Amino acid sequence: QxxxxxxxxxxxxxxxxxxxxxxxxxxxxxxxxxxxxxxxxxxxxxxxxxxxxxxxxxxxxxxxxxxGSRPVVPEAWAEFGDAILTTDDFFEQEDLPASCAVIGLGVIGLELGMAMARLGVEVTGIDMAETIGGIRDPEVAQQAIQIIGKEMPLWLGAGAELERAEDGRIRVTAGDRSVVVDKVFASLGRxxxxxxxxxxxxxxxxxxxxxxxxxxxxxxxxxxxxxxxxxxxxxxxxxxxxxxxxxxxxxxxxxGENRAFRRKVPLNIIFSDPNIVQVGARFDELDPETTAIGQMAIPPVGRALIMANNKGLIRVYADKASGRLLGAEMICVRGEHLGHLLNWCITKGMTVGELLQMPFYHPVMEEALQAALYDLYHKVEAKNDSPITELQPLD
Amino acid sequence: QxxxxxxxxxxxxxxxxxxxxxxxxxxxxxxxxxxxxxxxxxxxxxxxxxxxxxxxxxxxxxxxxxxGSRPVVPEAWAEFGDAILTTDDFFEQEDLPASCAVIGLGVIGLELGMAMARLGVEVTGIDMAETIGGIRDPEVAQQAIQIIGKEMPLWLGAGAELERAEDGRIRVTAGDRSVVVDKVFASLGRxxxxxxxxxxxxxxxxxxxxxxxxxxxxxxxxxxxxxxxxxxxxxxxxxxxxxxxxxxxxxxxxxGENRAFRRKVPLNIIFSDPNIVQVGARFDELDPETTAIGQMAIPPVGRALIMANNKGLIRVYADKASGRLLGAEMICVRGEHLGHLLNWCITKGMTVGELLQMPFYHPVMEEALQAALYDLYHKVEAKNDSPITELQPLD
CATH class of the missing domain: 3.50.50.60 (FAD/NAD(P)-binding domain)
Structure with a gap:
């Protein structure tokens, strides 16, 4: 072994x-x-x-x-001393704890929580919110909670309370659940x-x-x-x-010019496995009346099957009338790369139809994005001015 | 073990x-x-x-x-019967041979040769050409030969001759080198x-x-x-x-319209590890007078270090006067994704300067591409019309 x-x-x-x-x-x-x-x-x-x-x-x-910034740690937790870890001290540890409660499941909590879980630490993930990783699209959130919940228990929707346990370790209670751990990793934001x-x-x-x-x-x-x-x-x-x-x-x-510059189209990547990625407009910023949503579930995707990582979901958003791509949210292996592709296309103001005219190699995870884009294309009004969707007439 | x-x-x-x-x-x-x-x-x-x-x-x-097409196998090799493998029968094998000569180091020879080598087969790679994977950029070819040559011996520049060895196996001779193998994998094209x-x-x-x-x-x-x-x-x-x-x-x-359609900007990906990728115009199609070349070596790239796969080279080509991106060749982990990004940008007619205004997250392999693009940007005449290269003025 x-x-x-x-x-x-x-x-x-x-x-x-x-x-x-x-x-x-x-x-x-x-x-x-x-x-x-x-x-x-x-x-x-x-x-x-x-x-x-x-x-x-x-x-x-x-x-x-x-x-810069520093990790948020509630003042009351000072009494637990070095049993409380943050990113400031985690990488100074010489060994891993046997058990750890990760409190706060944003980017840092998910990345380090998942890493610890895979390295054999008994991890419990806790967040006051009902979502993880700042995911706003409920379909993606549901997938992410299910996928990551298989690697570590996720206690969502209740704040965590800490107290010293009888054996000197820390009892963490959230809602009606409770666990005794060696360490608490505070990932409550910065x-x-x-x-x-x-x-x-x-x-x-x-x-x-x-x-x-x-x-x-x-x-x-x-x-x-x-x-x-x-x-x-x-x-x-x-x-x-x-x-x-x-x-x-x-x-x-x-x-002293005080010149104004255009800022980037938003891109957020959580290096969990699979990646969680957000691009452009967020789900809750979209107008449901004028927005079309396309999606592709990862389980049947060929490349994901080959990589034995066929889980997750890609959701892409476009303006219904013009077909202009607005944003995306996904949990998906290699999602970091799909995020760059989508972000650059949104920056260039491209439509779903234009994206479908780009090459998608085989077998790559970009084909999962392609499938989501086909689904989206059927739901937008603007169609490509060509008898073949995927190809531009030469004339 | x-x-x-x-x-x-x-x-x-x-x-x-x-x-x-x-x-x-x-x-x-x-x-x-x-x-x-x-x-x-x-x-x-x-x-x-x-x-x-x-x-x-x-x-x-x-x-x-x-x-469709079928694998090329020299007629004279028929006498070696099922000791000659092609893609038609490789995936029907119930076991792997102890040793195998892979003759022809294009996409199929490299992908299957490398897979067999990593699965424990004693592989010898042979090609008449002095390059592998159809690489045309001599700097990339040198890197690829060095990197892949560490996983299996590469005999380049001489054709292979087959004869029955005394022990019933096959003796493969190329130039002044010779090896006796159980199987010969013919990847000479289709x-x-x-x-x-x-x-x-x-x-x-x-x-x-x-x-x-x-x-x-x-x-x-x-x-x-x-x-x-x-x-x-x-x-x-x-x-x-x-x-x-x-x-x-x-x-x-x-x-019956016989309508003409625009074809895709070329994209070739070899799923070796690291990937070998070719995008757009090939090195030998470029006019050295009007072309600028940028590059980034992979060894110092942060994400490549994290993945313990920090080897390879990215080379990007642009029109010197306009800065328009023309093509790229690389051997690089996650190169398949960089290939899609570059291909789509070339399809959209983008310049090196425009690419540098796109977001590059951290830590991702796209940052290696970014470094190659910075190198290229310094060598083209067209600069971004902005006091900050990476940002567009809002006005």
Missing amino acids: LRLNAPEAMEYVQDLRDTFVDRVLSNSSDNFPEGMLIESYARFVEPTLLETEDGHRIRAGAVIIAT RPNVDRLNLEGAGIPVDERGVPVYDRHTMQVGDLPVYIAGDADAERPLLHEAGDEGRIAGHNAAT | LRLNAPEAMEYVQDLRDTFVDRVLSNSSDNFPEGMLIESYARFVEPTLLETEDGHRIRAGAVIIAT RPNVDRLNLEGAGIPVDERGVPVYDRHTMQVGDLPVYIAGDADAERPLLHEAGDEGRIAGHNAAT
């Missing part, structure tokens, strides 16, 4: 993590000229005047807030690191959460020479979006 | 194969009305007059030739099944290979009411292309 050597697995992951972190540092702050990087917490005195911990003051032509910046005191406009009020096309805060980028702004906490925000904030801070 | 139960593995594959074949039959010929399907070889008497084996004659308004149709006798124009002369946009043979589709025409023997050809031939045979 094969068994996992968990400490070796964790060390392997840590080594990879270190490689990636080193690479980022060596391409950024490591290259700053002497004196350019001041390592300190800073707070605003005025919108363009910062003070470091040692009282040093810096007057700037423009300021960019890029302070909060932006803007609470200790003295934003309000310095006259920087903030919303009810304390997050600076900014324009997502210019990244400018209010009408100040202050900009924000990345997780600090509490919107789209994704690397590629943070990159765009950094570029916009940097350009506008450096030039 | 884990060992493969080869007979069980073959049975598993056969079951899957049967499932897929049944599905095709039950969606096509199984549904023909009584008398619509005549099971017989047929030959042309005139372009619209066919004769079956029992002498029955059929006069048709139009004829579609869709007779020939169209048009040689026994009496095409010339019936006045149907054929080329020097005996293949009907036809127009690839109308699928019409000469100016006759005769059409051709699929492997029978000896061009692009791929399922999605055959589907297009069938649709065109069917439309034109039924309507």
Whole structure:
């Protein structure tokens, strides 16, 4: 019988993590000229005047807030000490716990919960919501809960309460269910690191959460020479979006142009297995009157059968009249790639009919998308101006 | 120690194969009305007059030739009997041989050769060409030969000669190298099944290979009411292309319109591991004067590292002046998906700069493509009309 050597697995992951972190540092702050990087917490005195911990003051032509975010952990959980894990400390663990309650089943909870379950940890997944992974399409949510629920029990719809168990471990109770675990993984979301910046005191406009009020096309805060980028702004906490925000904030801070840029069509990928993917408009943002929905169930898909991963569902949304693709949600192996394809097509304003004129190789998971698109094509009014749907006349 | 139960593995594959074949039959010929399907070889008497084996004659308004192809096996190899395998009989084998020479390293030779090697067969790969998988870009060819050569010896640049070895097995000699094997897998290509149709006798124009002369946009043979589709025409023997050809031939045979349709931008995928993929214009079709080439080596790519499959190379081609994407060739894990993305973008006439404005999630193999595109972008003259390459101004 094969068994996992968990400490070796964790060390392997840590080594990879270190490689990636080193690479980022060596391409950024490591290259700053002497004196350019001041390592300190800073707070605003005025919108363009910062003070470091040692009282040093810096007057700037423009300021960019890029302070990132940190995991949300309820204060009351402090008493459980290192039995509470977050992404900050999970990757520092030298071994895996025998059992773990994952509280919060968004992207991080699902990815790490599923990984732990497959590595032999007894995982219980808990979320107050009735869905997982932020899925909004009820058909996709149902599939996802069924598929992932086979790998770890999912307790949905009730908040979790923690107490010390008699044996010193932690009893987690949610609704009428209860389990005693070694560790609790808190994946309740992240909060932006803007609470200790003295934003309000310095006259920087903030919303009810304390997050600076900014324009997502210019990244400018209010009408100040202050900009924000990345997780600090509490919107789209994704690397590629943070990159765009950094570029916009940097350009506008450096030039003072305050130029507005078009933001990306939304793309969310959860690297669960199968992937959970959301593209473009979300299900609950669609007008049922004007929207057509196509779908394909994964079980009969040839390539999925070959990969022994034939489970899931793809749902695609289009404007009923024009056939223009609006969005998609899916749980599906290789969904990450279908997400890119769909996103780029939505960005280009393509219709379902146009997509059906693209090549779909065989046997690939793109054929499952093709089947969903055929289903959708039959439901939209705009048809291709060709006697053969899949082909453009040459004349 | 884990060992493969080869007979069980073959049975598993056969079951899957049967499932897929049944599905095709039950969606096509199984549904023909009584008398619509005549099971017989047929030959042309005139372009619209066919004769079956029992002498029955059929006069048709139009004829579609869709007779498929069969593996090429040199006549001299007949003496080795069932020691010679092709795709026709490989999947009927109940066990795997201990050793096998794979002669011909195109798509089929690479896919099955690599599969056998990983299933424990002692494989020797042989091809007359100095490349494998039809790769034309010398940089990609070098990578592919190095990567796949680590899994099975590749003997390139010399034809194979077969003779009976003293122990009854087969001695395969190519150039100055020689090996004795249990089986020979012949993957020398496929020939169209048009040689026994009496095409010339019936006045149907054929080329020097005996293949009907036809127009690839109308699928019409000469100016006759005769059409051709699929492997029978000896061009692009791929399922999605055959589907297009069938649709065109069917439309034109039924309507007599002889309408011309735009054909797909080429896409070739070899399901080796890593995938070998070719998109759009081939390396040797490009004008070095007007073409820019970008590339990304896979070893440092984050996602490839995570997957422990960080080997290979992506090369992308664009028109130097306009920046319009022309083609790509790669050996790369998940290359099949990058191939679809690139193909669809080429179909839409997109430039390198436009591609860089699309979202690339993290961590995905699409980021390796992004790196190749950045490299390419620096080498083309057309730049994005925006102060930030990756973003479109909103105004």
